[in-house]
Amino acid sequence: xxxTESLSVAGRLEAVSASLxxxxxxxxxxxxxxxxxxxxxxxxxVLRPGAGTASLDGAPLDRIPPRQRAQAIGYLPQxxxxxxxxxxxxxxxxxxxxxxxxxxxxxxxxxxxLAAMEMEGLADRPLSKLSGGERARALLGxxxxxxxxxxxxxxxxxxLDIAHAARLMAHLRGAARGGRGVVVVLxxxxxxxxxxxxxxxxxxxxxxxxxPPTEALAAPVIAQVWGAQMRWLGQPGGYALAPDI
Amino acid sequence: xxxxxxxxxxxxxxFPASLLAGAVWIDxxxxxxxxAGLILAQLRLPRAVLAVTxxxxxxxxxxxxxxxxxNPLADPGLFGIAPGAALGAVLSLFLGAAGVHxxxxxxPAFALGGAGGAMALLGLIAGRDAGTALFTLAGxxxxxxxxxxxxxxxxxxPSPFALSEIVTWLLGALTDRGWTEVGIALPLTALGLAAxxxxxxxxxxxxLGEVAAVSLGVSPRRxxxxxxxxxxxxxxxxxxxxxxxxxVGLVVPxxxxxxxxxxPSALLLPSALAGALLLLMADIACxxxxxxGGELRLGIALSLxxxxxxxxxxxxxxxxxx
Numbered sequence: 001x002x003x004t005e006s007l008s009v010a011g012r013l014e015a016v017s018a019s020l021x022x023x024x025x026x027x028x029x030x031x032x033x034x035x036x037x038x039x040x041x042x043x044x045x046v047l048r049p050g051a052g053t054a055s056l057d058g059a060p061l062d063r064i065p066p067r068q069r070a071q072a073i074g075y076l077p078q079x080x081x082x083x084x085x086x087x088x089x090x091x092x093x094x095x096x097x098x099x100x101x102x103x104x105x106x107x108x109x110x111x112x113x114l115a116a117m118e119m120e121g122l123a124d125r126p127l128s129k130l131s132g133g134e135r136a137r138a139l140l141g142x143x144x145x146x147x148x149x150x151x152x153x154x155x156x157x158x159x160l161d162i163a164h165a166a167r168l169m170a171h172l173r174g175a176a177r178g179g180r181g182v183v184v185v186l187x188x189x190x191x192x193x194x195x196x197x198x199x200x201x202x203x204x205x206x207x208x209x210x211x212p213p214t215e216a217l218a219a220p221v222i223a224q225v226w227g228a229q230m231r232w233l234g235q236p237g238g239y240a241l242a243p244d245i
Numbered sequence: 246x247x248x249x250x251x252x253x254x255x256x257x258x259x260f261p262a263s264l265l266a267g268a269v270w271i272d273x274x275x276x277x278x279x280x281a282g283l284i285l286a287q288l289r290l291p292r293a294v295l296a297v298t299x300x301x302x303x304x305x306x307x308x309x310x311x312x313x314x315x316n317p318l319a320d321p322g323l324f325g326i327a328p329g330a331a332l333g334a335v336l337s338l339f340l341g342a343a344g345v346h347x348x349x350x351x352x353p354a355f356a357l358g359g360a361g362g363a364m365a366l367l368g369l370i371a372g373r374d375a376g377t378a379l380f381t382l383a384g385x386x387x388x389x390x391x392x393x394x395x396x397x398x399x400x401x402x403p404s405p406f407a408l409s410e411i412v413t414w415l416l417g418a419l420t421d422r423g424w425t426e427v428g429i430a431l432p433l434t435a436l437g438l439a440a441x442x443x444x445x446x447x448x449x450x451x452x453l454g455e456v457a458a459v460s461l462g463v464s465p466r467r468x469x470x471x472x473x474x475x476x477x478x479x480x481x482x483x484x485x486x487x488x489x490x491x492x493v494g495l496v497v498p499x500x501x502x503x504x505x506x507x508x509p510s511a512l513l514l515p516s517a518l519a520g521a522l523l524l525l526m527a528d529i530a531c532x533x534x535x536x537x538g539g540e541l542r543l544g545i546a547l548s549l550x551x552x553x554x555x556x557x558x559x560x561x562x563x564x565x566x567x
Contacts, residue, residue, distance in 0.1 A: 046459045070462030077460075083315035083452045084507040094508075097450050098462045142453070146461075 304520020307494025325387025333359025360481025417544025492551025
């Protein structure tokens with residue numbers, strides 16, 4: 001269980017309490033500046049709350065030894081980067097840093113992560129020769145290589161085309177079905193509607209909704225939070241958002 | 246890990262060669278000179294050991310520095326530790342010329358004191374959860390402060406003789422260094438390189454950015470302290486015994502990086518080996534180049550080599566951006 005209790009970060013989050021279950025794909029949605037990234041960073045233990053706590057299985061994140069926390073929670077920041085022009089396999093292998101496992105175990109985890117990101121064929125390619133979408137997948141592959149119990153990703157779909165975005169969401173759902181906790185910040189409300197088990201809606205640092213997507217992203221909520229008149233078209237699993245005219 | 250063996254092999258070949266080359270050539274099979282043994286044991290051997298030690302320290306420090314700042318243009322001198330050490334050394338020369346009797350250990354002791362002072366100030370200013378930007382700014386300020394104080398002492402120097410002594414010393418050289426200097430530099434450099442090796446995994450994580458590094462379990466505070474200690478010991482030791490030797494820490498990691506998988510930790514050892522090799526070769530060249538009025542200074546030689554290389558690098562980077 002990854003949870004926050006009255007979590008506040010000055011100017012960004014106000015008294016957010018939510019507890020997330022492993023096995024769920026949870027989406028964090030909200031307008032620009034709502035505090036989505038701050039909440040995700042606090043859940044990852046990389047942003048120290050001003051008040052309140054973020055905890056993993058009951059233990060406050062800042063009390064857990066950093067390496068142990070890093071083994072349990074994998075975090076992909078927004079607009080991920082890599083300073084040096086490594087090849088994909090080397091970049092992905094950085095996800096093994098919190099572990100002190102054998103080279104064979106590391107290689108197996110890296111191989112599995114590359115396979116999950118459909119990047120085996122690109123393993124030897126330097127990052128500078130990748131497209132934006134390929135780079136985004138490689139960076140997410142780095143998180144998967146750590147085989148964390150929790151996968152936290154900040155807008156992992158931002159640079160992906162629709163086909164890769166769909167496959168990535170399917171993969172994250174699969175990870176959640178396999179018992180991991182998956183938390184993603186999503187801008188695309190249709191992706192959240194169609195793939196998330198649960199949606200947290202933030203507005204100006206406050207938690208507005210914490211419910212299954214059909215409830216949390218209902219048209220009245222969108223109108224209230226985003227100030228946009230929209231309606232959902234389609235059916236479960238294939239919803240699309242359209243302006244309500 | 247690929248470039249380690251070739252570099253180590255080249256070092257094994259270059260080391261004995263450096264013992265034989267110089268103003269007096271020594272034929273290992275038929276020594277012509279009576280004092281050959283003395284020249285080898287008291288002049289050339291300590292000098293070669295020193296070149297290898299300082300080169301390894303500066304090369305390793307450069308690789309760690311570039312990894313820490315995630316910038317291929319970073320130089321270990323950036324943190325103000327080298328200028329701090331130089332300031333200490335200049336102070337001892339200044340006092341010596343002013344008639345204060347300090348003894349032979351004064352210069353290296355003052356230089357190490359200067360390096361230690363710069364390290365302590367860096368730790369104080371940037372020690373707590375510091376980002377690399379704060380580190381760099383603090384280092385640059387320390388460097389310019391030390392530079393200004395050095396200039397002040399030079400302009401106030403009591404005699405032309407002291408002035409020339411200070412300036413010559415600042416140029417950096419391995420001339421006339423002996424086992425005493427090896428005894429100072431070797432243990433400090435080894436300690437410094439050990440600190441940098443301990444920082445290796447954290448530097449790898451830092452390639453993904455500071456936030457991602459923290460999420461991978463890196464403690465920014467521990468990393469910052471290891472980097473200060475590692476750079477301070479290696480660079481401080483080198484300035485203390487040989488003056489300012491520039492460009493090794495900048496150029497060497499660049500030359501070696503394409504041969505590695507570009508993980509910062511995988512660059513540390515090859516960079517140290519290549520730095521040792523470069524300094525050894527440059528020192529041989531200095532001894533062999535005919536120059537009226539004595540040897541070419543090592544610091545000058547490396548800057549002559551390094552500055553054009555740096556310009557070429559900038560040109561290439563600019564072309565890459567266009």
